[in-house]
Amino acid sequence: MSYNGEAVATKLNDQMKTLPAAERIELISKQFPHAVFTTSLGEEDQAITGLIAKEKLAIEIATLHTGRLFPETVDLIKQTKIQLGIDIKEYHPLEADIANYTSEYGRDGFYYSVEGRHACCHIRKIKPLQNALSKADAWVVGLRREQSQNRSEVPFAEWSEDYNLMKFNPLADWTRADLTVFIEQNDIPINPLHAKGFPSIGCEPCTRAIKPGEHERAGRWWWENEEKRECGLHVKQ
Ligand code: SF4
Numbered sequence: 001m002s003y004n005g006e007a008v009a010t011k012l013n014d015q016m017k018t019l020p021a022a023e024r025i026e027l028i029s030k031q032f033p034h035a036v037f038t039t040s041l042g043e044e045d046q047a048i049t050g051l052i053a054k055e056k057l058a059i060e061i062a063t064l065h066t067g068r069l070f071p072e073t074v075d076l077i078k079q080t081k082i083q084l085g086i087d088i089k090e091y092h093p094l095e096a097d098i099a100n101y102t103s104e105y106g107r108d109g110f111y112y113s114v115e116g117r118h119a120c121c122h123i124r125k126i127k128p129l130q131n132a133l134s135k136a137d138a139w140v141v142g143l144r145r146e147q148s149q150n151r152s153e154v155p156f157a158e159w160s161e162d163y164n165l166m167k168f169n170p171l172a173d174w175t176r177a178d179l180t181v182f183i184e185q186n187d188i189p190i191n192p193l194h195a196k197g198f199p200s201i202g203c204e205p206c207t208r209a210i211k212p213g214e215h216e217r218a219g220r221w222w223w224e225n226e227e228k229r230e231c232g233l234h235v236k237q
Contacts, residue, residue: 009166012157016170024156025140029057032138032166036060039088041076042201043179043190044142044171050188053084056189059140062132065090066124067098068203072193079189088200089126098123108205110217114224115123117206124203133163143169146176147200148217165166176216 016024025048028035036058037052039045052059063077069142081088100107109116133139143154160167173180183190193201197209199216208219 005161005164005166009157010083011157012166012168013155016156021047021170021174022055024168025051025059026057028138028140028168028170029059033058034060034136034139035138036132037063037140038079038132038138039063039142041191042142043075043081043176043194044144044200046080046141046188047171047174047179047182047186047189048142049080049084049086049088050182050186053086054186060089060136062084062089062091062130064125064132065092066128066203067093068124068205070191070193070201070204070207072191073201076189076191083189089132091132093124093128095161097127104120110206110221117221117224130163133165136163136165138166138168140164140168140170142171144171144174144179146174146216148215198216 006181012027016027019027029052035058037045037048039049039061041063047124049061052061065074065077075090077090080086101120105112105116105119110120111117139160143151145152145154154169154172156169156172158167158169174182182188191198191201197211198207198219199210200220202220206221208222210216210219
């Protein structure tokens with residue numbers, strides 16, 4: 001009988017509704033031998049890394065090192081490895097893709113058109129992500145429903161047709177307060193930029209500090225309309 005990803009996702013989603021986040025992640029590690037967690041080193045992702053490290057769960061931790069990260073984020077990769085005693089595998093864009101992009105759009109071509117921005121995210125994020133997930137049977141991410149309009153209905157488990165695997169959002173129902181308490185209580189290292197008005201941190205040229213009253217992700221690709229502001233990692237293709 002063929003594998004019915006949608007049906008399995010519905011069952012897992014129901015099962016996870018009543019579990020704390022730590023048990024959701026443990027369940028993933030037990031049921032999926034090739035689970036990969038992709039971290040952007042944001043607070044949500046640092047919390048998940050902390051949960052994986054604490055229980056020494058068999059989940060690969062991977063990050064997309066785009067080549068345009070803030071120096072603070074690069075430092076945090078190193079600090080996290082040392083402090084939490086885990087490995088973080090780095091996936092980089094191809095030199096040839098960067099050269100082609102630069103000749104077609106210019107190094108910072110993402111500012112001038114949505115197409116130019118998507119093309120940059122494609123070579124610096126999507127292709128390395130495809131590489132990171134090439135052997136995975138499950139993909140863990142740190143999306144929370146509160147983060148933005150685009151993320152307001154993310155389930156705990158969903159079948160990804162694009163990557164042909166089960167995708168998990170174990171912190172989907174966490175509030176900002178839940179996250180802050182967890183980080184403080186578990187001494188989780190976080191990016192110093194958060195204290196300077198950056199609740200959501202991506203690549204340096206595409207992230208600005210937010211103003212009081214703005215949404216958490218308002219500083220990401222701020223020059224575009226809100227409904228277009230995802231990099232494609234978590235959008236169905
Ligand atoms: S966030 Fe900006 S710099 Fe980073 S990959 Fe996307 S367009 Fe390129």
